[in-house]
Amino acid sequence: MFKYILQSAGDIDLLGLILLIAFFVFFIVISLFVLTKDKKYLNKMSNLPFEDDKDFIGH
């Protein structure tokens, strides 16, 4: 079934292939970048919306 879907996408040609690969590489790079970010930093960022809470207890 998946072959059918891809076939019906039509004539992708070289440009499409290059872009698909480029995007995939970009995606891998971003994922690696993100996976190497330190936990404390990520925790701080996720809690930014709460820093102005006067009665915020903290997570």
Next chain:
Amino acid sequence: MAQIEQFSYDNAIVKKFAYATVVFGVIGMLVGLLLAFQLVFPSLSFELPYTTFGRIRPLHTNAVIFAFVGNGIFMGVYYSLQRLLKTRMFSDLLSNIHFWGWQTIILAAAISLPMGFTSSHEYAELEWPIDIAIALIWIVFGINMFGTILKRRENHLYVAIWFYIATWVTVTVLHIFNNLEIPVTFTKSYPVFAGVQDALVQWWYGHNAVAFFLTTPYLGLMYYFLPKAANRPVYSYRLSIVHFWALIFIYIWAGPHHLLYTALPDWAQSLGTVFSLMLIAPSWGGMLNGLLTLRGAWDRVRNDPILKFMVVAVTAYGMSTFEGPMMAIRWVNAITHYTDWTIGHVHIGALGWNGMLTFGVLYWLVPRIFNTKLHSVKLANVHFWLGTLGIIFYAIPMYWAGVTQQLMWKQFSPDGFLVYPNFLETVTQIIPMYAIRAFGGLMYFSGLILLIYNIVKTIKSGELVANEATEAPARTNFVAQGKQHWHRWIEKRPIQMLIASLILILIGGMAEIFPMLLIDDNVPKISTVTPYTPLELQGRDIYIREGCVGCHSQMIRPFRSETERYGEYSKSGEFIYDRPFLWGSKRTGPDLHRIGGKYPDSWHYNHMLDPESMSPGTIMPPFSWLLTDDLDTSATVAKIKVLQKLGTPYPEGYEQIANEDLRLQAKIIADNLRKDGIEQEGLERKEIIALIAYLQRLGTDIKKLSEEGK
């Protein structure tokens, strides 16, 4: 040690945008209701030019997108940006110019659209003077937003802010390129691009208006208001980084999925399909991040209507971002294109994602800036159910109608004939579905009325904290010590973010649009296609003014069911002088690309005067003013000159004799009408003559090829 600074958040501007959001929610949805009921009771066009479906459809779309959602975006951005950056907005003056400027633009739209001043580009219908105003106010917003970011006390930019930055820069690019037009008069312009190129630029814009006006800013709002309402941080900050970059890169390419099986070159269509499918991943990244933020807290969702609104909103976002890519697959699109399924899909996103999230934010935010509690949690719950059920009663009839109609269009008898050769039969079948949809819209709207009552009572019980006093440490400039360069990189982030987003979103647009503009082969020329005559041009502009493109397409797809019904399928070379393109997105009425020569002139005359006389049972409203109003030929010269400048090969100096040719052609048509018994004073001068000339020209150029061969 950084010094603690005292300052205040501006809530007055948030209040203004909140009020505007609600007011225009009412207006935009009322127009929508009128449209929905017009399809069931055609007399609701009141036989006036200002209230026909074709003219008020863009009023509805512009009102709900730019007035309702637009003000909702600004309400949410002005509230969250200040608090995330621990600073007041850069300039109170700019905040107010932004607010009043935006509402003035909405007023201009409300006046100009029913008057028929339209470019016909979907969600960019507003004519050139208003386009300039939009650009100016958008720049004001940008300066205010970036000024705030640059003067921030909080160094780090929370993910919501990236979405706001990407929104701002992309909407700027989209607005500029889809509104490249040359003015002809104060209220009329011609786009720089024609035919296929115009179609591609329009749908690059159209889909990205969805992406960067309806999606990314609201994802930003979700990333702030959902954690706030749930009092828990977002599920995965890592995921938010990844899906943000993926989303803004991939989304731009999806535009051609609006043009599948049309005269757009195959490679462009395919890119649209493939990238639309890839888009499921980052979109669902956002949805999952939102829903999983509530993991373990579902008991709170049961008791808190605000969380309920947000859950339905995020779920609807997930639904429509799955449905959309499915509809971008060619063989699914063959069933859904031109039908009500598209409208069903739109409204899952619009009513579900945008609407419900706006309501959730309003219920959360208004009590806080008025320093009080929500008047009635119970009423908010009732609103929630009305909204959710309203969406269901809206969408399901649309799916039913869409599939029913397309299958009827495609049905052949065993002998190879169309089972439903009369288009009208396929419309009459689905009117009960239109009635149910109107009921669904009514339900959804009644929920909004409950919101207004609830919010007004809430406001009355409290008092606006116009300037919310707060304090925060001043931003420190980091001294070189170990982690130095990492911090400095973050400090420069807003500008880098802006530039990186800009580059990413430009790639898709350039890759798809440049080849269309530069490579001639993409639009094979047809020798017998010539420019419209002056009379036909005037008729075309009347067609645009009346919004005919809202119900009638001009793009016959290469399916046997379409060639049997309408004639030869549409070729890209036929549209090279079409400014703007008029391929259309919906067939409430039949495709008109090869209507030329199908009916006598008098048929069109009678059809415009009273559609029921030529098509009994039709839902098309009458256009009787076309028969009584004189054609305004004062702009003919300007029109020809602008088109010449844009490359249409009218002979040099032709504009001097254009009106003469116009009158000669008008006389021929008027004589034809008289031969069929139509008597009218000053017939030659009426607008109907121009419209007939245009309609009779449609699709006839390629027939001259076969005549040449004889």
